[in-house]
Amino acid sequence: MLAKFLYQFTDYFIGFNVFRYITVRAALAAITALVLSWWIGPKVIRLLKKYQIGEEIRIEGPQSHQVKRGTPTMGGLIILFSIVIAVLLWADVFNLYLLLIFLTTLVMGLVGFLDDYLKSIMKIKKGLIGRYKLLGQISVGLLLGLVIYFHPFFDGLHSNTSVPFFKNLEIDFGWFYILFIIFVLTGSSNAVNLTDGLDGLATGLSAIAFIALAGMAYVTSNVKFADYLNIIYLPGTEELAIFCMAVFGAAMGFLWFNAYPAEIFMGDTGSLALGTAMGAAAILLKKELLLLLIAGVFIAEALSVIIQTSYFKYTRKRYGQGKRVFKMAPIHHHFELKGWHETKVVIRFWIVGILLALLSLSTFKTQ
Template sequence: MLYHLFDWLENFDVPGARLAQYVSFRAALSLIFALLISTVFGNKIIRKLQQLQIGETIRELGLEGQFQKRGTPTMGGIIIIISILIPALLFARLDNVYIWLMIGTTLFLGALGFLDDYIKVFKKNKAGLPGKYKVFAQVALGLVMGLVLYLSPAVVIKENIEVRHKGTIENVHFSESETKSTKTTIPFVKNNNFDYAEVIPLKGEAKTIGGWIVFVLMTIFIVTMTSNCVNLTDGLDGLASGSSAIVGVVLGIFAYVSSHIGMASYLNIMFIPGAEELTVFAMAFVGATLGFLWNNAYPAQVFMGDTGSLTLGGIIAVFAIIIRKELLLPILCGVFIAEGLSVIIQVFYFKYTKHRYGTGKRIFKMTPLHHHFQKPGNAGIDAKLQHPLAPIPESKITIRFWLIGLLLAVITIATLKMR
């Protein structure tokens, strides 16, 4: 919004109006504003939640200090959503299709999470919105996002083309025309590109259409998986918000280099016109999650609830798909995926052992994974699977997961040069 205002003011030679042309300047303002909104106005929202008695319902899980959280306001994801949307609307170009995709994702999943929290808090239904409805909504979002990326004429790339001499890359240039493409970035291979159409054993137009079908299906899977994994990670004070901030920084870097023709050439990745505006959104995302930590860090004064966690996961997924870095998410979002996989493995193994031996067994003391380290173990026959026997303090678990997230973030960035 302000970009267009300053663009108009530049016609009258207003001092400083030209600064709005620089993405780096607008991204910095976006981060600062998001940080201020989530900290300053976040306190007012927390007090309002307390007045409405929107407190978290605590189940008996046998975890140390869990009942100290009883009555802590939930639905704090509202703070994150507001802190993302206001800076994005103020500082991003509103004629950019990618910005509207991100705004749509934020609003849709924010509303879905809010409905889930509303049922839990006001309807006193601990289960919240039935899982099948949440999955259906996530699948619908993935379908819409995939189709928009397929159908919109504004969604194009310039493919990176290697110039080789005796097997050595001497230069990387880009095709002159902007094209629709089903290609994405893949780590640890020479060309850094992977075309979804390659998995279709057809030729010509049928192969192209098949590639887009696979692309849309992948979009649905990634949006659903990532959103649910972040949702499962939101179990310790500051864990989901801090981990999301780390991911947001990396995605912002990727958006910037993907839209900078010189950097894209150096890194040998496709050039995505218009993706630079996503840097502004990414910095709003980082500012909002870091600002939320002001009140969410241990001991938390507010929980984000599904209003926040479903939204954060969806934003990460859609953002990565837009900049064609979704196949890097297993590395970048390793903490989130480990949390989700721990639940899947636990349920599968329990059902398998119950069917085969008549008694269900567990691999983890409790899932998601962070609760395994938080819950005391019982020495005995299954002592090996109970490690560590002594519970680890919540704050230490959170910081260790952050450190792992930082390490994975560095590795993810490094993969662009590891071929």
Template sequence: MLYYLFDYLAETGIPGSRLMNYITFRSGAAFVLALFIAMVFGRRIIDRLQLMQVGEIVRDLGLEGQMQKKGTPTMGGVIIIIAILVPCLLVGNLSSIYMALMLLTTVWLGALGFADDWLKMKRHNKDGMSGKFKIVGQVGLGLIVGCTMWMSPDIVMRENVETMEPRGEEIVVTGQNENIKAAQTTIPFVKNNNFDYAYLTSWTGEHAATAGWILFVIVVIFVITATSNGANLTDGLDGLCTGVSAIIGVALAIMAYLGGNMIYSTYLNIMYIPGSEELVVYMAAFIGALIGFLWYNAFPAQVFMGDTGSLAIGGIIAVFAILIRKELLIPLLCAIFFIEDLSVMIQVAYFKITKRRYGQGRRVFKMTPLHHHFQKPGNSGIEALIQAPLRAIPESKIVVRFWIVAILLAAVTFVTLKIR
């Protein structure tokens, strides 16, 4: 709203009214507003949740300090959702298709997670919404995002062209002047790191471009579902999902800023996406909301985000990466989410296979998701293939170490774009 007010005032020549034309200013304003809202109004929301007796339901898994968390207010993801939406509505350009898709993602998955948390509270157990309904909601969002990117004339890109100088001593990169509509994305370790999904559907002949877009939509659905569920599983320790997601958000914001600027994208020889710079404003609000929430979510947590926050956070990261054409970098950038996902799948699969073969299920990890494995001491009566570490690691140390790993993954992700 303020964006349009300042845009109107700019016509009158009032000093300072053109500040909203600068992405850096609006991004800074969005970050500060989101941080302020999460920290100031977050306290009131936590108090309200306590009055409503919306407390976390904890099962005794034998983890140190676990039962002390019983009754801690959950559904705190509402704080994150509000702290994102308000700044974006105030300083964001709502006519941008990119901003519109991110706001839709926030509300859509926030509502899906809220419904799941509400059912858990209503039933007084951990059985919330059926997993099938969650998948349907995530697939539905994937269809909307993927088809919008396919059909919208506002979502385009420009390729860079490499030419050799007359002497042959240096390669000069220039950006094309025309926008193109293509199902292209970024892949690491390749010299010209743009990949067109139509390459995989070239066997369809004249329908290759259409088939490429259909394949792209399928990939979008898979990425959103996997990342959203991965973030949901990672939300098991105080501050773990919040801190990791904030680090990922910083990396994505930098990518969006560089990819939305023709000069920087040409200089770095990365894909230029006209209009995507508006996403930096959104991501600044996202980072501010997470840091503000971390004020209350850090160990020992005063509030948990619940599925309201974790499902939304994972989906936001996925959709953002898809919009800036970096979805194939997610397995590396968000490796923590996928490792948490994978640990659960390996544990369940191995348990079923060994139970069918030996009559008794066996485990690979002491406990899953993976972060709980480190909370259990080795040789503690749990038969598992992996017993290390032999001593249980304190929760706060596990969280900080996961943050450090997330920083390393973000750095490596950037490095892969230049090693080509």
């Protein structure tokens, strides 16, 4: 890691002393990921266009989206590349928190890449079969759950999670904590995946969520801040702050190309990786329940699909004809069909995401 290497030369140049500060390394990780995204983005877009690796738009989706057919996809590779390089440069790669979130993110990025490959290159319409995606999510969740539950590093907090809005209140799930982790990781990765349906929507919301998570990781790793805020003190989570800032930078850099009208989509390569990283960060920070606020828009998107599907099946079974709660799900399409322009939906959802992120940070002082 570059920061550790440069810090060794503090005796020769006092300026290198800054690399011991988490804030400096986190800022550098964000800037590095941002610049890398800007640098590699055009190259990846040109390559995908050259080989005609484009998005297939659902026929049953809004008609206005049909013009997006053929837009390069698999842009999640840009995000993952930028995160990996930024983290390797500025974070402590031997930190257990970092290793766990790094592994889970890359594994689900690989699962997403396989899905994009099958759809866009092999032209298999449905891509990776749903149950195989689910198997990947469950496997990653199971691995993370087993490590947290049995590894001595997490002694005393194996199966605990903090409850927002309450001082020093924690829930001990016992053995069910492993299942809880699987549920959180699966839900978060699917929620981001479902949200990725408008230009810049999932990218911008992810950036908002990760900068909030970075702040939480920073104060959680500081014994004075943790004591003042009455939150769980977790030494070592400062490296999660660096990781989250790297994701923030990569997402903002990718948004440069993904904003309306999008030049490239992140595909499942990006959405599954980002969703998994978001869930893993909340789990490692013992803020699983607070994820309901941090990722509130993502959760609303996922719930809209569940509600729509369940109600349609129920009414079809009972009345012989299926009825819908929304004009179309996920809910961002509902607002599109109500007449909102795509950019208006995206910006308003971003605003809600910012408000929820601020609200989630405010719970720290109420605890």
